[in-house]
Amino acid sequence: MKKSNLVMDRYISKNNFLEDLSLLDNIKKAYEILNECYNKNGKLLICGNGGSAADCDHIVGELVKGFTKKRPLNEDLKKKISEFGELGIEMSDKLQESLPAINLSAHISLLTATLNDIGGEEVFAQQVLGYGDSNDVLIGISTSGNSANILKAGIVAKAKGMKTISFSGRDGGNMKDLFDISLIMPSNITSEIQDKHSVVYHLLCEMLEADRWEI
Secondary structure, eight states, X not given: OOHHHHHHHHHHHHOGGGGOHHHHHHHHHHHHHHHHXXXXXXXXXXXXXXXXXXXXXXXXXXXXXXXXXXXXXXXXXXXXXXXXXXXXXXXXXXXXXXXXXXXXXXXHHHHHHHHHHTOGGGHHHHHHHHHOOTTOEEEEEOSSSOOHHHHHHHHHHHHTTOEEEEEEOTTOTTHHHHSSXXXXXXXXXXXXXXXXXXXXXXXXXXXXXXXXXXX
């Protein structure tokens, strides 16, 4: 059994809402999309507003460095860094392998420049245009599923051949019909939706890590 399956089983045992077969099936599909992205040396672009922007930062923190595992560097890269003397040797022991992810909600100068010069609803779409590649994945987080700036980011991502995953609640909103996979939390209450989002993205991050690193 793949280690990611063991991780999923553990999360299901502790979170009753994950027993929803439709949601669980979409989580598995989202994992496969993310796994394929990283197998092809792609990256993850993530966007959200307000509390969901904080979730984007949280996801980046779990992916770009170790989450539950230490992720030692591969031997070839470790050797190359170690060739730079004592500093390189020290770095090669500290640095961890990374799953690249970018929070599009975090770049305040770019966000405000886009807001001022182009429009508020284009703040994420402009970045997807600049950063996105066909091997990449866009995750959009919106409790209502209707955030206009995330919908527009999804349109650009689809135009560039990227896969798209939405995190939402309620009925999934307009993102449900635009994004490839929709992870719709079973609640109409914003705080409950956000809490469930946290469980699901931690699950996905831990699954990705479990299948790649032993320690």
